[in-house]
Amino acid sequence: MSATVIHANSLSKRYRRGLQAAGGLRHSLEAFVRSPISSLRGRKEEFFWALKDVSLEVQEGEVLGLIGRNGAGKTTLLKILSRITRPTSGFAEIHGRVGSLLEVGIGFHHELTGRENTFLSGAILGMGKAEITRKFDEIVAFAELEKFIDTPVKHYSSGMYVRLAFAVAAHLEPEILLVDEVLAVGDARFQKKCLGKMGDVARAGRTVVLVSHQLNQIRRLCHRAIWIDGGTMRQNGTAAEVLSAYEVAMSSGDRPSAARANDVAQKARFVRWEIAEPRGKSPHVLDSLNPVMIRFVLDAHESIRRGVHGVTLYNAERQIIWGRATYELEITQGLHEFTYEFPMLPLRPGGYTWGVSLWDDDGLIDMSDLVPDMIVSTESYQHPLDEWSGVLNMPCAFSVRAHPILQNSGER
DSSP states (O other): OOOEEEEEEEEEEEEEEEEOOSSHHHHHHHHHHHOHHHHHHTOEEEEEEEEEEEEEEEETTOEEEEEOSTTSSHHHHHHHHTTSSOOSEEEEEEOSOEEEEOSTTSSSOTTSBHHHHHHHHHHHTTOOHHHHHHHHHHHHHHHTOTTTTTSBGGGSOHHHHHHHHHHHHHHSOOSEEEEESGGGSSOHHHHHHHHHHHHHHHHTTOEEEEEOSOHHHHHHHOSEEEEEETTEEEEEEEHHHHHHHHHHHHHHTTSOSOOBSOSSOOSEEEEEEEEEESOOSSTTEEOOSSOEEEEEEEEESSOEEEEEEEEEEEOTTOOEEEEEEEEEEEEOSEEEEEEEEESOOOBOSEEEEEEEEEEETTEEEEEEEOSSOEEEOOOOOSOSSGGGOOSBOOOOOOOOOOOHHHHHHHHO
16 A cells, blocks of 8 residues: 655645725825824735645655646645645645745756756755766756756746756656646647656656646646645546546536526426446446447427437537437327437547437427536547647557568668
């Protein structure tokens, strides 16, 4: 059983905002000159909680992803774990040498060169000079800064700075690595290098806590994810399920959770849906690329002749992924199951909505978006960067070999 290397209990962080009373600078200066004490009383203080009662445990060798909106409290949590910020209440126990890469500008001394900062960072991590020297060439090569390693880092661009900072943090082998959005900096080629190195760190059995808004990066690297929302922990579970729930919540802010044609008495209405096969722990979570059976249940209050049934699958951006219509249905009064069988649903992990409708010669009977959304939590076979991922999530075999014709012509 793995040991617990991070244990946080009821972590909270409160900040104070000072709000100047209305009236402008001139009014404030005049008030202070006339009565310094009363003018100070005119200022009001406002407190807010950046983090509130967050408890978590991270096991040795685990890769944990933190997700949430901007300002949700993710970076505050990492700063507390890194001992950069003290919590207002609660405590965190860290067992192991910690390396942190939180923001460009944190951890390096701007007047020192890249070489000097590399040795300084290693010393802060508790590493000896010989150990840092052994890794030095590898760090510089990874950061691609051979020509600038003896230049003060205050002259580095943000891309150069973060390349060196990431290389140091990842190569000096801390037992626990805390990373905040570093993979968002740099070009696509360097981001790919970072992803590969993060994978190496994880496979080496070191513990990683990663914040990223690139959800596919979290899917690819993390075993587990925690969703921080408004300073509190909203969900904690497998990366696939937490990320899919997060995507559904983000998309639901743009549309009602369920839209129905009308709420008056109807001839029939769809009352529920489920993934009939394969049977998983939830009837609304798809976690495999095996054959799938989707079942919709219709409650018909009257018999329906010449019915027309439509079904549509939407993604989180409300794009139509698939749709179909069936005509000339004869439906008797009572409950009916509408079943669809697919060889597979190779969908990108995330949240999806089933829209169903039923018509007859008199017009629309029922049209609704069924809840809850379908969560696809299958393994991602997509590009690790969200912007290069498509709608389909299809596994494939890949190989490279020399073309036989070209190879033969070269031999001549």
